Amino acid sequence: MATLSARRRDFLKTLSSVPLVGALFGCGASAPTAAAARNYLAELGVKPIINGAGVYTMFTGSLMQPEVIEVIQQTSKHFVRLDEMHDRIGEKIAALVGAESAMVSSGAFGAMTCGTAACITAGELEKTLIIPDTRDLKNEAIIQKSHRFAYDHAVRNCGVTLIEVETRDELEAAINERTALMLFLNKGEPNGQIKHEEFVELGKKHGVPTMNDCAADVPPVENLTKYNKLGYDLVAFSGGKGICGPQSAGLLFGRKDLIAAGRKNTFPVSDALGRGLKVNKEEIVAMWVALDNYLKRDHEADWREWESRIATMSEKVSAVSGVKTEAFIPVIANQVPHLRVSWDAGSVAIAPNEVKQQLRDGDPSIELIPGGYVPDTLEIASWMLQPGEAEIVGDRITEILRSV
Numbered sequence: 001m002a003t004l005s006a007r008r009r010d011f012l013k014t015l016s017s018v019p020l021v022g023a024l025f026g027c028g029a030s031a032p033t034a035a036a037a038r039n040y041l042a043e044l045g046v047k048p049i050i051n052g053a054g055v056y057t058m059f060t061g062s063l064m065q066p067e068v069i070e071v072i073q074q075t076s077k078h079f080v081r082l083d084e085m086h087d088r089i090g091e092k093i094a095a096l097v098g099a100e101s102a103m104v105s106s107g108a109f110g111a112m113t114c115g116t117a118a119c120i121t122a123g124e125l126e127k128t129l130i131i132p133d134t135r136d137l138k139n140e141a142i143i144q145k146s147h148r149f150a151y152d153h154a155v156r157n158c159g160v161t162l163i164e165v166e167t168r169d170e171l172e173a174a175i176n177e178r179t180a181l182m183l184f185l186n187k188g189e190p191n192g193q194i195k196h197e198e199f200v201e202l203g204k205k206h207g208v209p210t211m212n213d214c215a216a217d218v219p220p221v222e223n224l225t226k227y228n229k230l231g232y233d234l235v236a237f238s239g240g241k242g243i244c245g246p247q248s249a250g251l252l253f254g255r256k257d258l259i260a261a262g263r264k265n266t267f268p269v270s271d272a273l274g275r276g277l278k279v280n281k282e283e284i285v286a287m288w289v290a291l292d293n294y295l296k297r298d299h300e301a302d303w304r305e306w307e308s309r310i311a312t313m314s315e316k317v318s319a320v321s322g323v324k325t326e327a328f329i330p331v332i333a334n335q336v337p338h339l340r341v342s343w344d345a346g347s348v349a350i351a352p353n354e355v356k357q358q359l360r361d362g363d364p365s366i367e368l369i370p371g372g373y374v375p376d377t378l379e380i381a382s383w384m385l386q387p388g389e390a391e392i393v394g395d396r397i398t399e400i401l402r403s404v
Contacts, residue, residue, distance in 0.1 A: 064290065103251070111250045121261055211232065264388075340380075
């Protein structure tokens, strides 16, 4: 009877004569060269768009840089120990942004969930195993009323109740033995009475962790380090917006003990609230590479390019009688050059929403900012447009406005 090693040699010898051996083993096999010519979006019937809206999740955020795609491909060919990968990438990212510690999360939403779970459990296994049942745990988060936002479910899903306050006195009165954290919405800063420095000071005074949601607040690049320096215990960013990393990844920076506790509340821990908030190994490494690339970019050159796109569209559209254009920059989130287009309804008899629909239905399909900052206008973000697309957008809007 042949030995096991002899049988193995015979098996491998047989395999060596079989074409496309890798296909027998599934993942890791190289696809046939011909597959590269397939148009998968066309096969699916999914129409690509020109993105004049910006880094909205509904429009798949930003586009990854070639270096990010390359590292995804490289990493996909290897198995690793996931905790070791998390450790090394966390160290690299923390060094880049000047934080005590860092982790890659499943978007800014996942970062806030992990951060909240960290503040509740402090890394204690018995607490990790029972949340979101927080009846016997700290289960309140203090937030300014003006900072309530559409994604605060990222905090509430940990079994937390949001306690709304407006003034410093109300915040201090709200702190009690059930307070797990204080939550700040970065883009809400102008609207609240309690500003960054005072919010952090109150957290430290009362020994309550502070977390700042900065999801869409890059650029400017300085924001990646600003809020750590201000003293926030946790800071969350989206990875797939301005940083141009994977759309399903995010970043959480902050206190070493809280990042360690956040890690215990997510993958690969089996029985954790954040078990389903997975980020694969390829995206973990890609997030580091995307951040490193972003920090090294010529940000002034990027800004000049965005301004040039705005000027191109403005020149085309403002040639229509009765149409006005205005360049603007949002106060905090999505803080890049935008163009606002408005017109006298007596001169141009079409509603902005109808223009948007015609742009959406056209070929190529174009999306502008949904909702917008100012009602009854068209608003166009410059930064996700690709070379040559500013001209297409300007021409198409001009064509629609002149056709009525």
